Amino acid sequence: MLKCKEVSELCSQELERPLPMTDRVGLAMHMMMCTGCSNFRKQMRLLRQKMHEYADGRAPSEPDQSSAGESADRAS
């Protein structure tokens, strides 16, 4: 039976490569009875999606006057 710690590793690894069948079955069984890991897995997928959105410039803009001013100061 997989432990939550191992499950958290598998939830990370499944974002990197297809998992072997035994791990996939183990994950599925664990998810049925563990809400903590089930939440963890959803959050891992959400993090990947949000990181991609950020890098694609799809996060809302945050006007930041201070850093613009900083650069201008440095340039002068």
Next chain:
Amino acid sequence: MPAASPTPTPDAKAGISPEALVALHSDMLRFAKLQLRDTGAAEDAVQEAIEAVLRQSGTFAGQASVKTWVFAILKNKIIDHVRQSRRTIAVSSLGEGDADEDQMLERYFVENGRWAAEARPTAWPDPEESMSSRQFWRALEACLERLPPTTARVFMMREFLGFDSGEICNQLSITPGNCHVMLHRARLKLRDCIEKGWGHPGDGRC
């Protein structure tokens, strides 16, 4: 089938306005700083991206948002910097903080491998929901900044720049096992930090 010609956006007609680019500058710099962790290198990457944007603005088709188009160019400049700086990465820094890392894992999991009560992941609100969206992005940025430098570099090379694990191993001269461990730790930490900073903002008062 040829549809009626799409209405061109103002950007498509006029290229990219200097104002639009200036408005994106701080977003660009924050993104570059997150990944490169070096203000000088981040400013260089942003400057190179702006020059490239100006050179290529005639090719902007208006299909993507200006920000998405500019970020794609910036991402390439950041990738150049990451590739150029491969030799400056101290492999020894991989070992730094290992004791801390072990402590972190002990804090998240109890002896039988289950989640510790205070670290067990709880259901998050939907970040698309308008009230929490901006806070989510702020928490994500703040939590990325808090990751240890090498862990952050590996995680963002993977998720921001789209390097596969093999290329990360090559760039940083680490083993695939090392790479997976660092990605796992980055994800555990990031998740925990976001949950505390955003997932349950009201918890402190209960």
